[in-house]
Amino acid sequence: MAWFKRESKGIITTTEEKKEAPDGIWNKCPNCKKPLHYSEQVENQYVCHYCGFHIRIGSKEYFSILFDNNQFTELFTDLTSGDPLHFTDTKKYTDRLTETKKKTGLKDAIRAGVGKMNGQDVVIACMDFNFIGGSMGSVVGEKIARSIDHSITNKIPFLMISKSGGARMMEAAFSLMQMAKTSAKLALLAQAKVPYISLLTDPTTGGVTASYAMLGDINIAEPGALIGFAGPRVIKETIKKDLPKGFQTAEFVQEHGFLDFIVDRREMKEKLASFLKMLAPVTEKEII
Template identity: 80%
Template sequence: MSWFKRVKEGITTKTEEKKETPDGMWNKCPSCKKVLHSSEQVENKYVCHNCGYHLRIGSREYFEVLFDDNQYTELFSELTSGDPLNFFDTKKYTTRIIETMGKTGLKDAIRSGHGKIEGQDLVIACMDFNFIGGSMGSVVGEKIARSIDYCLEHKVPFLMISKSGGARMMEAAFSLMQMAKTSGKLALLSEAKIPYISLLTDPTTGGVTASFAMLGDINISEPGAMIGFAGPRVIKETIKKDLPKGFQSAEFVLEHGFLDFIVDRRQMKAKIASFLRMVTK
């Protein structure tokens, strides 16, 4: 019966001739649900054309957005995590590290690079949420510390892009020690009068918020980013009160004095470059 079978020539397509849509070509905006083409995302700095939602991106994309012509020298790329506590969960920590490295192409939850932004030297350390939730382990703290040492040696400003769920539980106290280490290094940067810019992106929580993320000469954020220490549920259960609307959003944090300003990612490079020109003079 022709109801259930195509009978006209040129209409039927053999299964082996059908072409699949390549993975990663289309994404749906988490906010307005509009379908976005990958080329549109790159062109618009990974911001939704329709509603302005800032898509979560990693170090590769941030370097692409900020560094002139995407030209930079990666620093300390050889560092990888060990397993100082012989931590076992559902699988051994070292096994999880190796699997995550294979899936993400990253060595750990942070990358650091030296390049130029509108012709001005800048070192950027950027966290990657895809690597075990951007958790702060020994490698994260060590890369930040070494990046600051590099800035001190070469008299170059430092930009820290935070995106993290907090401390890495598999490293316990070793992870928490990174809070003090990075804060101490930033004090040296301040004494040398070398600018430090802290950019908080979605999400920035836990020990990262409680240390280097809030210690910038200026603290800035992208619109709508979640910024806090403990999660809203934990806070609500602790204080036994309902939380205000928009609690822990970048806008709420700005209103209460913990941020200097919020910047759209499409204007981020120009704003940072403008600040650097102002303070380096």
Template identity: 85%
Template sequence: MAWFKREKKGIITSTHEKKEAPDGIWNKCPECKKPLHYAEQVENKYVCHYCGYHLRIGSKEYFSVLFDNNEFTELFENIRSADPLNFTDTKQYTERLKESYAKTGLKDAIRAAHGTLKGHELVIACMDFNFIGGSMGSVVGEKIARSIDYCIEKKIPFLLISKSGGARMMEAAFSLMQMAKTSAKLALLSKAKIPYISLLTDPTTGGVTASYAMLGDINIAEPGALIGFAGPRVIKETIKKDLPKGFQTSEFVLEHGFLDFITDRREMKDKLATFLSMMKG
């Protein structure tokens, strides 16, 4: 009975004495379910070292992985979305935006920055899925357009990292217009003979796939990324047929000719540097 009545320190006798691990130090791989330590994730470029699953990350992490010494100058950072349609569904759009600002610390679903990658000057525009599902609204289109103008002016290659659920329904036609707007700007970039690399990550769907994500001089994807227009469930219900195994994964899309390469995130920086050297030459 002494074991149950022990008063001396040595074993934990109440739950309030337990030392909990700080939030974010550990999480679980969505694929193999094994625990991952945050420091190991950073060192391994946010790829599970057990199964190779590529964890979903945002612009902050991609910039740290790709820019030399994580040094860059952010571009057009103060552009924010308006509510031109006074959209109301279950919640006013302006309220949804305020919640997203507070939750993510982002101004919208994309950030753009100028820095160097292995010594090569580069502008990277990277989408953030945590901001309203990475949806493409007016700010996303405007930042991409301005980034392209910046690249043309400075004669710098452009890398666009897509991660999106598609068009932002709260902006309706204003959102859909961004498909044509960004495509037209990319045509100007091509005319200026400045390289454009498109990197598709998990997920890249909807109007983003139907526009700038598939217009790169080189289209690259990460392993296992979901890439498509409509979701698999919607397609299956529409055509009333079972879909092939691995449908809409980056491997399936590569096999059917829509991608040039699939590249592991841990090798991405070296591969991009090789592409930039080749295109400059």
């Protein structure tokens, strides 16, 4: 079968002998479709250097970008979701939780940590979309509440990074209760005069948008992020009208007054550190 296989010495030609690049070394920009090498993505903070598209990332990547030298102490690592409603759809909720934990290495759709950002103490809670669509369940609400308590106790600014499809249907009312719970905790944070910055990333939707994501002292977003409550198809069918161009993008939301800033991820750390410095309380010594 020499027609289909070269036999010259030193030439590898059979499919079985070809060595493919390991998974994840190269992938494609979701926007411009150009190939991106993994090392280039990391160096450019997961922003396409061809078109500027912000690739979706999780808590691991955000922590490495924002915390100085990626040094932080993770908070409340023992929290995991229960199954109070014994929910079953195509499969049991407990089975889905087990599978998702194994697949992602996460315990739920949020991680929290405390460390320094440009030398300033900060508590960061970051959602992970890979864990059941970043859905807001009881663990998400509890971790946010405890993170806020940690900020109040230690007078440390709180940064919330939202990335979610909304409330977790498998927990029903227990999930919806987190909207009021986290909003009440943020009211206590405001009373304590501790700064709160909300960063909305792609996508931020549903009950998350309707609660803590929009309650920051400063609300900022990444370019092109999808931000909204209901999906565009549902809205279009409800109002019986075509939606405007760019509807529910960060740029559209900012234009209509719901965001303060849109910040490129590559400038995020410097901008956030600058905001925190401006929001920091002035001491008597500094006044003198």
